Amino acid sequence: MLRIISTVGFTASALVVMHMPTAHAEILNLPPHEKTFESEMGSFTVGNHDEAINRIVPLNGAPTSYEALVSSVAYGRVEGQAEGILRTGYSVGCAARIDAVVPGIDPTTEFDLEGPQQNYATEQAQRSSTEQTRSRTFEQSSTGESARSQTQESGRAQEFESGQVQEFNGPIPSIAIDPGPYLELALKPGDITNVDIGKGKPLIPGRTVQIITRDFHIKVDSCAGPVTIRQYTYVEARTPDVDDSGAVFGEPTRL
Missing domain, CATH: 1.20.5 (Single alpha-helices involved in coiled-coils or other helix-helix interfaces)
Structure with a gap:
Protein backbone atom coordinates (compact mmCIF):
# COMPACT_ATOMS: atom_id res chain seq x y z
CA MET A 1 0.00 0.00 0.00
CA LEU A 2 1.41 3.40 -0.99
CA ARG A 3 0.23 6.57 0.72
CA ILE A 4 1.23 10.12 -0.16
CA ILE A 5 1.21 12.56 2.78
CA SER A 6 1.59 16.31 2.19
CA THR A 7 2.88 18.31 5.16
CA VAL A 8 4.65 21.61 5.77
CA GLY A 9 7.46 21.73 8.32
CA PHE A 10 10.24 24.01 9.51
CA THR A 11 13.77 22.89 10.34
CA ALA A 12 16.80 24.77 11.68
CA SER A 13 20.50 24.01 11.39
CA ALA A 14 20.95 24.54 15.12
CA LEU A 15 18.81 24.38 18.22
CA VAL A 16 18.42 27.77 19.76
CA VAL A 17 16.24 29.34 22.39
CA MET A 18 14.15 32.25 21.14
CA HIS A 19 13.37 35.11 23.52
CA MET A 20 10.03 36.85 23.85
CA PRO A 21 9.90 40.67 23.79
CA THR A 22 9.87 42.28 27.22
CA ALA A 23 6.38 43.35 28.20
CA HIS A 24 7.53 46.75 29.54
CA ALA A 25 10.59 48.97 29.70
CA GLU A 26 13.17 48.10 32.34
CA ILE A 27 15.95 50.49 33.45
CA LEU A 28 19.16 49.08 34.94
CA ASN A 29 21.61 51.34 36.81
CA LEU A 30 25.18 50.03 36.70
CA PRO A 31 28.15 50.78 39.00
CA PRO A 32 30.99 53.21 38.07
CA HIS A 33 34.49 52.15 36.99
CA GLU A 34 37.79 54.06 37.06
CA LYS A 35 41.50 53.34 36.53
CA THR A 36 44.65 55.45 36.77
CA PHE A 37 47.74 54.41 34.82
CA GLU A 38 51.33 55.49 35.40
CA SER A 39 53.28 56.15 32.23
CA GLU A 40 56.60 57.65 31.08
CA MET A 41 54.61 60.61 29.73
CA GLY A 42 52.90 61.10 33.10
CA SER A 43 49.81 59.52 34.63
CA PHE A 44 46.41 59.41 32.97
CA THR A 45 42.96 58.42 34.20
CA VAL A 46 39.98 56.83 32.46
CA GLY A 47 36.55 56.15 33.91
CA ASN A 48 32.81 55.87 33.49
CA HIS A 49 29.85 56.61 35.79
CA ASP A 50 26.07 57.10 35.79
CA GLU A 51 25.56 54.27 33.33
CA ALA A 52 21.94 53.24 32.76
CA ILE A 53 20.45 50.74 30.32
CA ASN A 54 16.78 51.00 29.41
CA ARG A 55 15.66 47.75 27.79
CA ILE A 56 12.65 48.43 25.58
CA VAL A 57 10.29 46.35 23.46
CA PRO A 58 11.38 46.21 19.79
CA LEU A 59 9.08 48.12 17.48
CA ASN A 60 8.58 45.15 15.14
CA GLY A 61 7.71 42.80 18.03
CA ALA A 62 9.93 40.09 16.53
CA PRO A 63 11.62 37.58 18.87
CA THR A 64 14.88 38.04 16.90
CA SER A 65 15.09 41.82 17.50
CA TYR A 66 16.41 43.68 20.56
CA GLU A 67 16.43 47.36 21.49
CA ALA A 68 17.82 49.44 24.35
CA LEU A 69 18.48 53.09 25.25
CA VAL A 70 21.82 53.60 27.01
CA SER A 71 23.14 56.56 28.99
CA SER A 72 26.54 57.16 30.59
CA VAL A 73 29.28 59.66 31.41
CA ALA A 74 32.71 58.63 30.13
CA TYR A 75 35.73 60.72 31.15
CA GLY A 76 39.49 60.88 30.82
CA ARG A 77 42.37 63.02 32.12
CA VAL A 78 46.03 63.23 31.11
CA GLU A 79 48.82 64.92 33.04
CA GLY A 80 51.95 66.55 31.68
CA GLN A 81 52.16 67.57 28.02
CA ALA A 82 50.49 64.50 26.50
CA GLU A 83 47.81 64.70 23.84
CA GLY A 84 45.27 62.12 22.77
CA ILE A 85 41.59 61.28 22.54
CA LEU A 86 38.80 59.94 24.71
CA ARG A 87 36.41 57.49 23.08
CA THR A 88 33.54 55.38 24.33
CA GLY A 89 30.87 53.00 23.07
CA TYR A 90 29.39 49.55 23.50
CA SER A 91 30.39 46.05 22.50
CA VAL A 92 27.36 44.07 21.33
CA GLY A 93 27.43 40.26 21.29
CA CYS A 94 24.86 38.03 19.58
CA ALA A 95 24.67 34.32 20.46
CA ALA A 96 23.67 33.12 16.95
CA ARG A 97 22.85 35.18 13.90
CA ILE A 98 20.25 34.24 11.29
CA ASP A 99 22.02 34.52 7.94
CA ALA A 100 19.51 33.21 5.36
CA VAL A 101 16.25 31.36 4.84
CA VAL A 102 16.55 28.50 2.32
CA PRO A 103 13.37 26.83 0.92
CA GLY A 104 13.49 23.20 -0.14
CA ILE A 105 11.74 19.82 -0.31
CA ASP A 106 11.99 17.36 2.56
CA PRO A 107 12.45 13.81 1.14
CA THR A 108 11.16 12.03 4.23
CA THR A 109 10.07 8.38 3.75
CA GLU A 110 8.36 6.28 6.44
CA PHE A 111 7.81 2.50 6.52
CA ASP A 112 5.04 0.76 8.47
CA LEU A 113 3.19 -2.57 8.83
CA GLU A 114 -0.59 -2.80 8.59
CA GLY A 115 -2.71 -5.82 9.36
CA PRO A 116 -3.72 -8.48 9.71
CA GLN A 117 -6.42 -7.61 7.14
CA GLY A 170 -0.92 -11.17 7.66
CA PRO A 171 0.86 -7.85 8.18
CA ILE A 172 0.97 -5.78 4.99
CA PRO A 173 3.91 -3.36 4.58
CA SER A 174 3.09 0.25 3.71
CA ILE A 175 5.23 3.19 2.63
CA ALA A 176 4.48 6.84 3.48
CA ILE A 177 6.38 9.43 1.46
CA ASP A 178 6.46 13.01 2.79
CA PRO A 179 7.55 15.43 0.07
CA GLY A 180 6.47 18.49 2.08
CA PRO A 181 8.33 21.80 1.69
CA TYR A 182 10.37 23.25 4.53
CA LEU A 183 12.34 26.37 5.42
CA GLU A 184 15.88 25.97 6.72
CA LEU A 185 17.27 28.77 8.89
CA ALA A 186 20.99 29.07 8.25
CA LEU A 187 22.60 30.14 11.53
CA LYS A 188 26.07 31.61 11.92
CA PRO A 189 28.09 31.50 15.14
CA GLY A 190 27.58 34.59 17.27
CA ASP A 191 29.75 37.64 16.66
CA ILE A 192 30.77 40.74 18.64
CA THR A 193 30.48 44.23 17.19
CA ASN A 194 31.76 47.51 18.63
CA VAL A 195 29.41 50.49 18.42
CA ASP A 196 31.34 53.74 18.89
CA ILE A 197 29.56 56.74 20.41
CA GLY A 198 30.98 59.75 18.61
CA LYS A 199 34.34 59.97 16.87
CA GLY A 200 36.40 60.54 19.99
CA LYS A 201 37.04 63.74 21.93
CA PRO A 202 40.47 65.40 22.10
CA LEU A 203 42.11 65.39 25.54
CA ILE A 204 43.32 68.59 27.20
CA PRO A 205 46.39 68.16 29.46
CA GLY A 206 45.58 68.74 33.13
CA ARG A 207 41.79 68.81 32.59
CA THR A 208 39.04 66.18 32.81
CA VAL A 209 37.32 65.66 29.47
CA GLN A 210 33.84 64.04 29.31
CA ILE A 211 31.57 62.38 26.78
CA ILE A 212 28.00 62.49 28.08
CA THR A 213 25.50 60.12 26.45
CA ARG A 214 21.74 60.17 27.02
CA ASP A 215 19.39 57.56 25.53
CA PHE A 216 21.74 56.36 22.80
CA HIS A 217 19.75 53.85 20.74
CA ILE A 218 21.15 50.33 20.30
CA LYS A 219 19.23 47.98 17.99
CA VAL A 220 20.03 44.37 17.07
CA ASP A 221 18.15 42.39 14.39
CA SER A 222 18.27 38.78 13.13
CA CYS A 223 19.74 37.42 16.36
CA ALA A 224 18.50 33.96 17.41
CA GLY A 225 19.51 33.96 21.05
CA PRO A 226 20.51 36.31 23.87
CA VAL A 227 22.20 39.66 23.17
CA THR A 228 24.76 41.01 25.65
CA ILE A 229 26.14 44.55 25.68
CA ARG A 230 29.09 46.03 27.60
CA GLN A 231 30.24 49.64 27.80
CA TYR A 232 33.87 50.57 27.11
CA THR A 233 35.86 53.79 27.58
CA TYR A 234 39.41 54.30 26.20
CA VAL A 235 42.04 56.96 26.73
CA GLU A 236 44.64 57.01 23.96
CA ALA A 237 47.48 59.35 24.94
CA ARG A 238 50.63 60.23 23.06
CA THR A 239 53.70 62.42 23.07
CA PRO A 240 56.44 62.74 20.45
CA ASP A 241 58.23 59.89 22.23
CA VAL A 242 55.47 57.60 23.63
CA ASP A 243 52.01 56.28 22.71
CA ASP A 244 50.03 54.83 25.60
CA SER A 245 46.45 53.78 26.27
CA GLY A 246 44.15 52.43 28.96
CA ALA A 247 40.52 51.40 29.29
CA VAL A 248 37.69 50.54 31.66
CA PHE A 249 34.72 48.29 30.93
CA GLY A 250 31.20 48.27 32.31
CA GLU A 251 29.17 45.32 33.52
CA PRO A 252 28.00 42.87 30.81
CA THR A 253 24.23 43.20 30.57
CA ARG A 254 21.79 40.96 28.71
CA LEU A 255 19.01 42.57 26.70
Missing part, protein backbone atom coordinates in the same frame (compact mmCIF):
# COMPACT_ATOMS: atom_id res chain seq x y z
CA GLN A 118 -8.98 -9.71 5.30
CA ASN A 119 -8.33 -9.63 1.57
CA TYR A 120 -10.78 -9.96 -1.33
CA ALA A 121 -10.17 -13.71 -1.77
CA THR A 122 -11.19 -14.40 1.83
CA GLU A 123 -14.40 -12.40 1.45
CA GLN A 124 -15.29 -14.28 -1.75
CA ALA A 125 -14.61 -17.69 -0.12
CA GLN A 126 -16.74 -16.85 2.90
CA ARG A 127 -19.54 -15.54 0.70
CA SER A 128 -19.43 -18.77 -1.36
CA SER A 129 -19.40 -20.88 1.81
CA THR A 130 -22.39 -19.00 3.18
CA GLU A 131 -24.38 -19.57 -0.01
CA GLN A 132 -23.53 -23.30 0.01
CA THR A 133 -24.59 -23.57 3.67
CA ARG A 134 -27.93 -21.96 2.98
CA SER A 135 -28.49 -24.38 0.08
CA ARG A 136 -27.70 -27.42 2.27
CA THR A 137 -29.96 -26.15 5.00
CA PHE A 138 -32.86 -25.88 2.58
CA GLU A 139 -32.30 -29.36 1.11
CA GLN A 140 -31.83 -31.01 4.50
CA SER A 141 -34.88 -29.31 5.95
CA SER A 142 -37.05 -30.80 3.19
CA THR A 143 -36.00 -34.29 4.29
CA GLY A 144 -37.09 -33.63 7.85
CA GLU A 145 -33.69 -33.67 9.62
CA SER A 146 -33.30 -31.81 12.90
CA ALA A 147 -32.25 -28.12 13.04
CA ARG A 148 -29.29 -29.00 15.32
CA SER A 149 -27.60 -31.26 12.77
CA GLN A 150 -28.10 -28.59 10.08
CA THR A 151 -26.36 -25.95 12.21
CA GLN A 152 -23.38 -28.19 13.00
CA GLU A 153 -22.90 -29.10 9.33
CA SER A 154 -23.08 -25.46 8.17
CA GLY A 155 -20.54 -24.44 10.81
CA ARG A 156 -18.04 -27.11 9.65
CA ALA A 157 -18.51 -26.11 6.02
CA GLN A 158 -17.88 -22.40 6.71
CA GLU A 159 -14.88 -23.21 8.86
CA PHE A 160 -13.42 -25.44 6.13
CA GLU A 161 -13.97 -22.93 3.32
CA SER A 162 -12.61 -19.89 5.16
CA GLY A 163 -9.63 -21.81 6.52
CA GLN A 164 -8.35 -22.38 2.97
CA VAL A 165 -7.66 -18.65 2.43
CA GLN A 166 -6.86 -17.36 5.94
CA GLU A 167 -3.27 -18.52 5.55
CA PHE A 168 -2.69 -15.69 3.05
CA ASN A 169 -3.59 -12.98 5.61
